[in-house]
Amino acid sequence: MDTKDTNTDLNSPGAVVPDAAPSPMQTELAIEGGEEVPILGGQEKEQKKSPTPFQDSLRRLRRDKRAMVSLGIMIFFILLPIFGPLIYTHIGGTVVSPTSGTISPAAYHSPFHVELDSQDQGPSAQYWLGTDAVGRDLFARLMQGLLISISVALAVEVVDVLLGITIGVLAGFYGGWIDQLLARFTDIMFAFPGLLFAILLTGIFGYQADTIFSKIPIIGANGNARLILVSLALAMTTWPLMARYVRGQTLQLKEQQFVEAARTSGTSNTQIISRHIVPNLFSIVIIAATLNISGTIIGEAGLSFLGLGVQPPGSSLGLMINDALDLTQTHPWEVLLPSIVLTIIVLALSFLGDGLRDAFDPRSKD
Numbered sequence: 001m002d003t004k005d006t007n008t009d010l011n012s013p014g015a016v017v018p019d020a021a022p023s024p025m026q027t028e029l030a031i032e033g034g035e036e037v038p039i040l041g042g043q044e045k046e047q048k049k050s051p052t053p054f055q056d057s058l059r060r061l062r063r064d065k066r067a068m069v070s071l072g073i074m075i076f077f078i079l080l081p082i083f084g085p086l087i088y089t090h091i092g093g094t095v096v097s098p099t100s101g102t103i104s105p106a107a108y109h110s111p112f113h114v115e116l117d118s119q120d121q122g123p124s125a126q127y128w129l130g131t132d133a134v135g136r137d138l139f140a141r142l143m144q145g146l147l148i149s150i151s152v153a154l155a156v157e158v159v160d161v162l163l164g165i166t167i168g169v170l171a172g173f174y175g176g177w178i179d180q181l182l183a184r185f186t187d188i189m190f191a192f193p194g195l196l197f198a199i200l201l202t203g204i205f206g207y208q209a210d211t212i213f214s215k216i217p218i219i220g221a222n223g224n225a226r227l228i229l230v231s232l233a234l235a236m237t238t239w240p241l242m243a244r245y246v247r248g249q250t251l252q253l254k255e256q257q258f259v260e261a262a263r264t265s266g267t268s269n270t271q272i273i274s275r276h277i278v279p280n281l282f283s284i285v286i287i288a289a290t291l292n293i294s295g296t297i298i299g300e301a302g303l304s305f306l307g308l309g310v311q312p313p314g315s316s317l318g319l320m321i322n323d324a325l326d327l328t329q330t331h332p333w334e335v336l337l338p339s340i341v342l343t344i345i346v347l348a349l350s351f352l353g354d355g356l357r358d359a360f361d362p363r364s365k366d
Contacts, residue, residue, distance in 0.1 A: 112222060
């Protein structure tokens, strides 16, 4: 159909330009916003669905290049310690060690294997990132340290989200004495500085944890027994902030019309919380959790650096930095490597958290 020869009065938005008198089943074209949309019998055949708020938020997030690059970096650092060792321990041939005899790459690419004749080596075909002061593979130890950081951050955030949502929703939705009781308990937890509380807990019960948890497979082996205390200490000092965020958001949500409509229709409080309150807390929870993860990783690295977290022969970013402090002048690479990786992770999480906040809450820019 050609609309160039039609009357200019019919070219206004929303006008229909038929070639002839349309029959009920004849397809017509409506000009809407400069685009021709096919309609059938005066009704739209295809109508564009308006995006949901969640889709709008994802679109804004995808447009944030800094956040997307940070997301890619974090995905890389998550996948590397999970799948990297499975590949790295099969790369290379057997070598003859003066102390261990003939060993395979599964042995010398282990984060715990010591080669005293290969101390402080630079990057090579055998050791991709070199070795430390006792001949252990730095790349293998770096992947092990990343795995420790991710595991602790995941454990802490699970407790943080569960406690934060539960206590925050109950306090904000019911109010009254429940709100007062939970608010006072939260204030008590805020009174403990997070890192100081973790140092106190691991310092007092660290040796007991080594004895009790050391025989637990994976968790307690290779000097990781104290990670249970570290995770518990960090979780207990991070959830109050999450609870405060959730409480404030719940106070706003429970006054919304859709909640009042659900209450008027006879919906129980439990159903209102599970169907209307909690799903609408997604944005504030994911933003706060992302920003908290960086603090958790720094806390775990700091405790290991002080000797209160992962113990030798285990590996942690903080422990790697501590082990290489005396070699800063002679072999700076050994202390720079874990420091650079830790810095990149913290910056990426901070940029990703800012991007999520801007995407899911555009008003935060104002």
